[in-house]
Amino acid sequence: MIRVLLADDEGMVRAGIRAILGTDADVEVVAEAANGREAVDLAVAHRPDVVLLDVQMPVLDGLDAADEIHRLVPETGVVILTTFSEDEYIARALGGGASGFLLKAGDPRELLAGVHAVADGAAYLSPRIAQRVIAELHGGHLTRATAARARVDALTARERDVLALVGAGLSNAEIGRRLHLVEGTVKAYMTSVMDRLDVRNRVQAAVLAHEAGLISREADR
Template identity: 75%
Template sequence: MIRVLLADDEAMIRAGVRAILAAAPDIEVVAEAGDGREAVELVRAHRPDVALLDIRMPKLDGLAACEESRRAVPETAVAILTTFSEDAYVARALGGGATGFLLKSGDPYELIAGVRAVADGGAFLSPRIARHVIDELGGERLARGASARTRTEALTAREREVLGLVGAGLSNAEIARRLHLVEGTVKAYVSAILDRLEVRNRVQAAIVAHEAGLVEAGPQGP
């Protein structure tokens, strides 16, 4: 069971997110917070698998709460939940230790998939956010796309397939089911991909996948 802390200063938003997560049999909301300071305290108290933090909260915003939570309980993964998709927020969130960035207005499956991915030790960037980050590169976009395609050409066909699914936000377990592989094999592929692309984590690999055009359009189900 994936234990989740949910933090948002709007009670109706918390209720909606809680209802979506309740539809997943493997996810349980164990605590809720109405501000960032309370969220950090509850992370310390409950040590959840995932802290799902709104980006804008009183007392302490979600980005600062992310940084404090990661310092206090490093084993708790953090996903940022927001209605804002500015790339500046994404950069700061990832720099603060978040491994997920989800839009409140996104597909409900994205929320569940994102929680599962970060709980599994992976990363999840909402496809709309990933697209925004890439689009904001402006004139560098085409050059980066060409560079990404060149970098991914060094991968095997199976590695490119795995990379595309990483870019779609699937966890190792979901990729294993999709490709009919054992999870340990997927982990080995992901590790090899990170090394060969010379990126530090799955989020950076996901961005390369989007730039290289390896990610299919639309939400990816298991």
């Protein structure tokens, strides 16, 4: 059972999201919060598998709440709920404590897919958000791509394989099955990759994999 904490300052929005989550027998909403501070406190109290956070909330916004939850309850995955008009929040959140980003107006199936992916230890971007991020990365920023390739080239071949699969959205368990490794070994590789690349989370690692062109190489296999 995936235990979820839902945080949004609008009661009707919480009710709608809760209804969508309720269609999945493997998901249980264990608590709800109406502001970011309450979300942090409830995350510490309940230690859910996943926290769904609205970006714009009173007392403490979703991004600051995500950072605190990541620091206080690092085993809990955080998914940010955003809108197309909040690109600046997406950019800021990529460097913070969130592992997933979903559009409020997206397909309900994306919500369930994101919850499952983040609960399983993977990073998850709503497809339309991913398209925006990738377009920005490839919008003439050749120096970033060159720098990313230089950083990635310092990894071992196996570390690059793991990074490419992280960028493709796979969880540790899925990477293990793909590469014929036990999950503990994948976790060790991920720790090494993030340390050597100096990234804070899987989302940053996934973005770097895109910048370096690892995803297209993985797709060609």
